[in-house]
Amino acid sequence: MATYLATITIGNFVVTESTTPSGIPVYVATDPRQVAGSAAAVAQIPKMIDFFSSTFGPYPFASTGAIIDRAPDVxxxxxxxxxxxxxxAASVGTMAHELAHQWYGDSVSPRRWSDIWLNEGFATYAQWMYTEYNGGASVSQTFNSSSNYGRAASSPFWQIVLADPGPEDMFSSIPYNRGAMTLHALRGKLGDDTFFRVLHEWAAGHRHGHAATADFIALAERESGQNLDAFFDVWLFQKGKPTTW
Structure with missing residues (x-):
């Protein structure tokens, strides 16, 4: 376990216990004032875990759930x-994002903080996929939206190197949204079969360990049989809005 992933939370909580359809225990502790606002997200935890398990490979831990507090200063x-x-109160989208992190960020942690897109881009893309699976906007629609690829080329959003955003932008929208866009662009380049094989192998091959951007590039090239230097250069290592890849 990476140390930042440990927590002790003490307070007055409503605790519920259940299991996913595949039998994984689910424990949720919710501040009484947050129960109503979180009900929709909590109800979908089993569905989320099973969807991500079918997409990314087996859930990497023995139990799942959430702690929903009332801590406005956090x-x-x-x-x-x-x-x-x-x-x-937890929204459905944020719940999906944080649960996807159990594969990408928790089981496979970044070797360096500069590799943060491997956490946040993956979890954001998983959130996009769950939104589509749950009847919302398609992944392609989200990719092309005004919050993502639809931003003007002159936007400061494109003026940070994704593979090394620096401490000030490490948790800005750049690693999240541009990281997810990188994955969607890669999916288009590799095709679904190869792309999802890469995601599955990334989670399996580095299970309960850590890895870096170079490791992901090597895996994508090995599984696809393609030289992806130009692709990753424009998406990860250059400033500016990608136009060809």
Whole structure:
């Protein structure tokens, strides 16, 4: 376990216990004031875990769930191992994002903080996929939206190197959204069969370990049989909005 993924949370919680359809125990602790606002997200935890398991490979831990607190001074959710913690009522999208981190970020942790897109880009892309699976916008629609590829080329959003965003932008939208866009662009280049084989092998090959951007590039090239230098250069190592890849 990476140390930032540990938590101790003490307080007055409503605790529920259940299992996923595949039998994984689910434990959820919710501040009484957050129960109503989190009900939709909590109800979908088993569905999320089974969807991600079918997409990314077996769930890497012995149990799952969430801790939903009322901590307005914290202001964020975090993928604490097996039970992500939320500082306010959890939305369906954020719940999906934090649970996807159990594969990408928790079981496979980044070797360096500069590799943060391997955490946040993967979890964001998983959130996009779950939104589509759950009847919402398609992944392609989200990719092309005004929050993502639809941003103007002149936007500061494109002026940071994704593979090394620096401490000020490490948890900005850049590793999240541009990381997810990188994966969707890669999916288009490799095709679904190869792309999802890469994601599955990434989770399996580095299970309960850590890895770096160079490792992911090597895996994508090995599984696809393609030289992807130009692709990853424009998406990960250059400033500017990619136009060809």
């Amino acid at each position: 202001g964020y959710a975090l993928e604490t191992q097996t039970k992500p913690i939320f500082s306010s």
